Amino acid sequence: MRDGILHNPRCSKSRETLNLLRDRGVDLPVIEYLQTPPTKAELAEICRLLGVKPLQLVRTKEALFAELGLGKDNGYSDAQWLAVLAEHPKLLERPIVIHKGRAAIGRPPEQVLALFDGR
Template identity: 70%
Template sequence: MRNLILHNPRCSKSRQALELVQARGIDVDIVEYLQQPPTAAELAEICDLLDISPLQLMRTQEALFGELGLSRDNGYSDAQWLAVLAEHPRLIERPVLVYNGKAAIGRPPENVLDIL
C-alpha cells in the first residue's frame, strides 16, 4: 500500500497529525476520504496493517452509526463491516497514516510518530 493519510480537513486531530508528518518532511498522499472513499479491499489492508478488526476502525459514537441501525454486537462479519465503512466513509476513524508498510490511527495525533 502506498504512503498516505486518510484525512478530513475539518477535523482538528486530522489536521494536527498531518502537520506532524509534514513538519518531518515526510511525503504522503493526502486522501480526503470523504471525497475519495477507500474501497473495502483498501480498508481491509489498512486493518491488517493496524492489526485490528474493521469494527475497531469504526466511529461507533458517530450519530450515523445509530441512524443506520448498527450495533457493535449485531453479528456482522468483517466483510460486512468493511462494506459499511466503504459505503459510509464518515464512520472511518481518522486520521489514519500508512507509511512504509505500517499504519497508525492519529488519536491522539502523536500516535503517527510511532511509525515514522
Template identity: 55%
Template sequence: MRRLKKPLDHAITSTMYTQNTSPTSYDTMKIYHNPRCSKSRQTLQLIRDAGIEPDVVEYLKTPPTTDELDAILKKLGIEPSALFRTGEAIYKELGLKGRELSREEAIALLVEHPQLIERPIVVKGRQAILGRPPENVQALLPQ
C-alpha cells in the first residue's frame, strides 16, 4: 500500500502563524478615533509604528450602536459613567453632574451624544483599552 504525501498547502498553512501566537494576536484591531484629539492621534501612531493598520472608526461620524458600546464597556471592564467626558459642554447642558443613571440610560446618552465618549478606545478581540495615556495601547500590541 502506498502512502499519500501531505498536500503542499498543509506545509504553507502550518508555517503561516508562527510570529505571535497569543490568543488575540490575529484579531483585528479597531480604534474609536477622533482625529482632532492629540491623544487619539498619538495612540493611532503607536499602533501604526508597531506595523498594524487598525480599523479606524471616527466615532463622532459613526457612533457605536447600543450593543457595540455595551460590548466595549464589558471589554474595558468599566461602567458607562467612567466613559463620560465630564468637561464637555453637552455634559453640563444635559445636567449630568451628580445624576444617577442606570447602565442603560448612560449607554443611551453616550450613543446619542458620542462627543461624551472618552477617547480613544482600542479594541482587539476580547480586550479593550482606553488610550489615556496613549502608551496604554502597548498592552494590545505584539511584544
C-alpha cells in the first residue's frame, strides 16, 4: 500500500489530521477514498499494517451499517468484511495514515504523529 492519508473532506477528524500533518511539514498524498476506494487487497494490507481485523475498521455507528442489515456478530469472515468495506467505503474508519510500511488511524488525530518519529 502506498503512503498517503485516506481522507474524507467531510469528516472533521480527517480534516484535523490532515491539517496537523501539514502544520508539522508532512506532505503526504491525499487519497479521497470515497472517490477512489481501496480494493479488498489494499484493505487487507491496511489491516495488516494496523494489526487489526477488518471488522475493527468498520464504522458500525454509521447509518449505512444498519441500512445494510449488518451486525458485529453476524458471523462474517474477515474476507466478507473486506468485501463489505470495498463495496461500501463510507463504512471505512477514517482517517488512516500510511507511511513507510506503517499505519495509524487518526482518532485522535495526534495518534498518527508516531509514524513520523525519526521519519
